[in-house]
Amino acid sequence: MNLSFELYGELIPLAGGERITLAAETAPATVAEALVLLADQCPALQPRLEQCAAVRDTDVLLRSDPLPENGHLVLLPPVAGG
């Protein structure tokens, strides 16, 4: 299964791009499992993932939620508008 992660804010310079894709031999069951694979693929992101919201479209997911069927997650680091 192909996973894709859309990145924002400080995640972009850490990862070196706005999107990361990776192939998983076994489909992760949950958001948390997908993020473990992401941390393995991109260790620079690992320290930041704990504070990131994982989003599907405009739905903020729990770590225990099932991974979206399309394997796509938007990752939002702490926000600082205004």
Add this chain to the structure above:
Amino acid sequence: MTMTDSSNRTHLTEQPIAIDALLALDQYPECGGLALFAGTVRDHHQGLPVESLRYTAYVPLAEKRIAEIEQQARERFGLSYCRVVHRLGALRIGDVAIVCVARAAHRAEAFEACRYLVDEVKHQAPIWKEEFYTDGSSAYVQGCCIRPDTHSDAHSDNQRDVHPDHHRVHHCDGDHS
């Protein structure tokens, strides 16, 4: 990815914010109080000289959350009208970054609502501020975690942003006021 079709936006803009158009002065004759907050780009942050800023956003969720915050403010403070607009893109010192307008029958509700609007947008809307300093360096300003199930919230009661209207609890590490 940050910039989507601007025709769908009502709360985010890459253009200078036209404040007069947000006041709705020709409507709401029942209102005797209008509070306006405009956040501007300052030339320093935590002792560092700032030359410019760049705001980015995850537009779909930022639009949704700002609309929700406006609705919460209308209900909580009995407002006839409120609007929030936030700038995106490159801003210079003195540029207006956010405008909040609250109109109510009396001034007290309008003042309180205006503070509520800007505070909630800062804490909930997925918008990021990248500061560019005069020495050529840059950094993202640390802000508020919007993850709903973060463990750190359970251990940082003194830093919680608890609001009775919200199921979400947000944890702010940095000062981005």
